[in-house]
Amino acid sequence: MKNWEDIFKESLEDCSSSLPEGSLEEFQRKLSSSRKPAAGRLAWLALPAAAACAAVAVLISHHDSGKAVEETPVVAEAAAPVHIVTVEDAPDESEPGAPDPVQATVRPGQEAAGLRSGKLIAQSFMPADDDLPVADGTDTREAGVEAEVTVNAGMEDNHVMPEPENDVRQPSVPESVTWVDLDKMSARRHRKGGNAAAVLGTGGGVLGGAAAGLLASVTKMDYELPGNMVMSDGLSSKGEGVFATPVNSVIRTRHMMPVKAGVTVRYPLSDRFYLMSGLEYSLYRSESERFLTGKEQQYAHYLGIPVRVDWSALKTKHLDLYLGAGLSADRCVHAVSDGSKIWGDKMNFSLLAAGGALVKLNRWAGLYLEPQFSWRALSSGGIETYRSEHPAMLGVSAGVRFTIGE
Amino acid sequence: MTEQQLARLCCEGDRRAQGELYTRYAARLLALCRRYCQDPDDAHDLMQDAVIRAVEKMDGFTFRGQGSLYAWMSRIAVNMAVSRLRRNRFLHISIDRAADMDIPDPPPEEVREIPKEVMLDMVAGLPPVRRAVFNMYCIDGYSHKDIADMLGITEKGSASNLAKARNQLKQQITVYLKEKE
Numbered sequence: 001m002k003n004w005e006d007i008f009k010e011s012l013e014d015c016s017s018s019l020p021e022g023s024l025e026e027f028q029r030k031l032s033s034s035r036k037p038a039a040g041r042l043a044w045l046a047l048p049a050a051a052a053c054a055a056v057a058v059l060i061s062h063h064d065s066g067k068a069v070e071e072t073p074v075v076a077e078a079a080a081p082v083h084i085v086t087v088e089d090a091p092d093e094s095e096p097g098a099p100d101p102v103q104a105t106v107r108p109g110q111e112a113a114g115l116r117s118g119k120l121i122a123q124s125f126m127p128a129d130d131d132l133p134v135a136d137g138t139d140t141r142e143a144g145v146e147a148e149v150t151v152n153a154g155m156e157d158n159h160v161m162p163e164p165e166n167d168v169r170q171p172s173v174p175e176s177v178t179w180v181d182l183d184k185m186s187a188r189r190h191r192k193g194g195n196a197a198a199v200l201g202t203g204g205g206v207l208g209g210a211a212a213g214l215l216a217s218v219t220k221m222d223y224e225l226p227g228n229m230v231m232s233d234g235l236s237s238k239g240e241g242v243f244a245t246p247v248n249s250v251i252r253t254r255h256m257m258p259v260k261a262g263v264t265v266r267y268p269l270s271d272r273f274y275l276m277s278g279l280e281y282s283l284y285r286s287e288s289e290r291f292l293t294g295k296e297q298q299y300a301h302y303l304g305i306p307v308r309v310d311w312s313a314l315k316t317k318h319l320d321l322y323l324g325a326g327l328s329a330d331r332c333v334h335a336v337s338d339g340s341k342i343w344g345d346k347m348n349f350s351l352l353a354a355g356g357a358l359v360k361l362n363r364w365a366g367l368y369l370e371p372q373f374s375w376r377a378l379s380s381g382g383i384e385t386y387r388s389e390h391p392a393m394l395g396v397s398a399g400v401r402f403t404i405g406e
Numbered sequence: 407m408t409e410q411q412l413a414r415l416c417c418e419g420d421r422r423a424q425g426e427l428y429t430r431y432a433a434r435l436l437a438l439c440r441r442y443c444q445d446p447d448d449a450h451d452l453m454q455d456a457v458i459r460a461v462e463k464m465d466g467f468t469f470r471g472q473g474s475l476y477a478w479m480s481r482i483a484v485n486m487a488v489s490r491l492r493r494n495r496f497l498h499i500s501i502d503r504a505a506d507m508d509i510p511d512p513p514p515e516e517v518r519e520i521p522k523e524v525m526l527d528m529v530a531g532l533p534p535v536r537r538a539v540f541n542m543y544c545i546d547g548y549s550h551k552d553i554a555d556m557l558g559i560t561e562k563g564s565a566s567n568l569a570k571a572r573n574q575l576k577q578q579i580t581v582y583l584k585e586k587e
Contacts, residue, residue, distance in 0.1 A: 001514070002514055003511055003514055004511055004512050004513075004514055004517040004576070004579065005544050005572070006514075007514055007517045007518050008517070008525060008529075008544065008545065008575075009544055009545050011520075011522050011525055012437070012441060012522065012525055012526065012529070012545050013545055013546075014434065015434075015437045015522045015526075016433035016434050016436070016437050017433055017436040017437040017440055017526075018433065019432055019433055019436060020450065023432065023450070023454075024425060024428055024429065024432075026454065027428050027432070027454050027457060027458070028421070028424075028425065028428075030454055030455075030458055031424060031458055031461060034458050034462070268493065271489070363558050405492075405493055
């Protein structure tokens with residue numbers, strides 16, 4: 001026998017209600033207008049597409065001109081005086097006076113080829129004051145003493161020149177002296193390039209071109225900066241000498257790509273569009289090498305709040321593939337360098353474009369994994385990290401995402 | 407025009423076929439939507455949106471025999487009703503004592519006398535989640551598992567809401583029958 005529920009079911013299952021007047025016209029009007037907002041829907045698609053294209057354009061156009069690879073700087077040892085070699089033309093015996101000397105700098109290993117125009121008759125150096133020879137007219141020729149006397153223009157004529165020997169003497173420069181090549185001080189730069197291709201893979205028609213064949217240049221710069229030397233300003237009191245003193249500056253820096261994790265929430269705006277926000281943590285690690293103290297590590301911890309509109313390209317019971325665009329604000333909350341705390345920086349803003357997959361654990365929560373393009377709005381100052389060198393960068397974020405209101 | 411022809415013409419964008427589709431099925435769909443919506447105007451809007459959605463997705467329809475087109479369209483309407491309910495679910499809190507009371511079943515022969523419009527109003531008067539559960543389980547033939555998946559509740563929650571809906575309807579029927587006497 002049927003109960004009251006069965007009677008309800010029989011009565012209501014296939015019953016009809018009378019339509020109000022003008023219902024058909026209203027339906028046709030709605031149907032016509034429902035076709036037009038395809039453009040409006042495309043606007044929603046255009047937003048993440050535009051953000052993705054902008055990120056790609058900035059990423060591809062981001063190009064450091066770079067400087068030519070140059071030689072490594074020559075490191076000078078400390079406090080070594082520069083030797084100046086005096087070369088004289090062959091003296092005319094009929095004129096025992098000192099000919100005009102020619103001074104030239106001689107570098108270690110350099111032959112005296114450029115000095116063949118004259119015979120090297122003396123080696124000069126800048127002795128201490130008490131080492132200066134006294135012009136006493138002593139004729140050392142017969143004594144066969146090799147003259148080691150300073151001969152400079154402007155010395156008095158009664159200074160006795162030693163008899164030149166037949167052989168051309170090479171200037172001997174003490175081994176302890178290291179020459180500083182002022183002309184060739186430069187940085188060496190080594191570039192490594194790599195290509196990373198990311199396929200955002202849901203293949204929405206508008207985003208297909210931006211998603212497929214995306215290339216990112218990841219550039220790592222190894223700098224050997226010349227900052228390990230400090231040159232004294234000008235010459236010494238004697239008019240010669242350039243001194244080099246090393247300081248503990250950075251000679252090489254390497255920034256790692258960040259690691260990101262987050263807890264986010266999304267709220268449905270329609271069947272396929274969601275508003276997403278939450279909290280995202282990023283870790284930026286850097287290694288630098290200092291001239292005196294060696295390697296040191298820098299860790300910078302960032303917390304950020306992304307705000308994004310996501311479009312679900314594919315929704316199943318357990319998986320959701322999506323694309324999204326929006327922006328993010330983050331700030332360094334803690335940074336240490338070689339164990340010492342360093343000052344954080346101000347709020348940073350970035351444009352975001354992302355595509356990823358959400359694996360649903362249950363109706364409200366899931367785990368997400370998404371590659372992200374971000375472009376950081378330029379700002380001065382702050383901690384130097386990977387993002388400082390690469391404002392437009394590709395990263396990967398993972399975490400937990402809750403869905404509310406669905 | 408057969409259902410297959412109607413579906414094919416609607417796919418091709420034939421405005422007359424689309425009007426014919428509306429004329430054939432709108433009244434029945436409206437009654438279905440009245441069961442899921444408290445407000446008659448909301449029910450009418452839901453019905454029209456469901457027909458528009460059916461026209462847009464007509465290429466996904468597969469003919470499975472006579473009546474399959476209406477069954478397919480009614481599923482679309484139910485899904486849309488449930489989707490709207492889930493979005494607004496947190497806004498509704500139901501507190502009533504009758505839901506937990508044990509009320510005897512009204513006599514079937516007396517229930518048969520109740521007009522369909524009154525039945526529709528009784529069902530529409532239920533709180534949103536109970537209304538949806540009752541409609542989906544008792545009238546549209548969904549299982550508790552399907553109801554739980556669609557509404558975002560547990561199967562136990564579905565059964566609990568069904569029991570409360572039944573009690574509330576029984577009370578309304580009893581009151582109606584008493585007033586009628």
